[in-house]
Amino acid sequence: MRIPNSHPRKASLEVRHGLTEGYKKGLVAEAGLIAHGRGECFDYLLGEKTSLQAATAEKAAAAALLSAENPAISVNGNTAALVPGGSVNLARVTGSKLEVNLFYRTKKREGLIGKALKKAGAGKVYGLSKKHRIPGLGGERANVDDAIWKADVVLVPLEDGDRTEALKRMGKTVIAVDLNPLSRTARKADITIVDNVVRAIPNMIKHARQLKGKDKKQLAQILKNFDNKKNLEASERLIRSGLKR
């Protein structure tokens, strides 16, 4: 379907189209369509743009990835469908490893997402053979590969709350992208980016490029100045006040 240029919500409809295409290709789970619908609602209340709070979190996130010893980026179905190239570029700019990591896991879907990332230019893609288990999680969801297992800083766009908590318990610094500031993921992460992943990833790349030359001290100062709790509360106020006629 082509959406006419005149449509005022063309951008949002094109993102939705990208997701349904990803669903048809087998990258996205049915539950991923619902999750996207929830995200659209929060995004609508945010005015469908990157807030000042989100921009601040995106800069802190870039600083955290650049400061890390072993940064990793977790990629699920929705992320692979919406920002495959962005995920690969962010990994390259920040020296992060990419790991496919699904909540509704099937071998087939993992393989398709791995291929999509390769097609978008990725080098090694982790997560296609799981070698480790995250303590305190039951079932398939506990399995991870070397990238997330060894990471000191991990970016989880669109992650489940349970897994975010388990990653935190392992002592990792968790960066989340979540349009819902009330989710457990949002509340448990160290840096929560309340923004649409299609804006958040390009913004993080931009910040990472700008920060790449800076020394460790400057990056540490950015992280020290960032207060996730206050930032989240401000995002929540923004969303609730966005509910106007």
Place this chain on the structure above:
Amino acid sequence: MRIPNSHPRKASLEVRHGLTEGYKKGLVAEAGLIAHGRGECFDYLLGEKTSLQAATAEKAAAAALLSAENPAISVNGNTAALVPGGSVNLARVTGSKLEVNLFYRTKKREGLIGKALKKAGAGKVYGLSKKHRIPGLGGERANVDDAIWKADVVLVPLEDGDRTEALKRMGKTVIAVDLNPLSRTARKADITIVDNVVRAIPNMIKHARQLKGKDKKQLAQILKNFDNKKNLEASERLIRSGLKR
């Protein structure tokens, strides 16, 4: 996928799972998945529980169905997937007729929903042959069967704004279940229940059982005391101000 008992948001994920299962069975439309996501967003902002306002509206709704001459319950795909047994029980307790009524209508989906309701214990299910047209609506959406056509009071869980308005123009009392207090359906209905349908239907059954012995005067008093505009405004304030965590 089985969601482990330990997951703190098991209930919400199971509802989501029920909907994706309904989608795979052909009961739910693609648009129904996205609409459910939007509902989840508002439900999050409400704290995922029945508010005092919603409970009041649910009691008034039960009184309205019990007071009606010809009450009807409209069932769409999401309702059939999420609360088939609840819909059938509510119809039984309140003496309402059940009518399958879809926005994205196909013969096949109508038939599947009819079967799902029968399997859940329904007697006669209306809506599988449409005999009448709602004035002022174009296309397939205008067609209804005897239950909605003759109803003086009609419950429309998760209904489109256009149809809600058309039912109102026919002089019917409309009860809506809608998590978005700003939707046209929410604003046009006589009784608007701002609650998740998986909580609203069981709550209405409970109220209907308690009210069933009462005389018409007592039911009329409950309806007289109910002010939908004020109730809706209170729900909206609740969402805007947020619940304490």
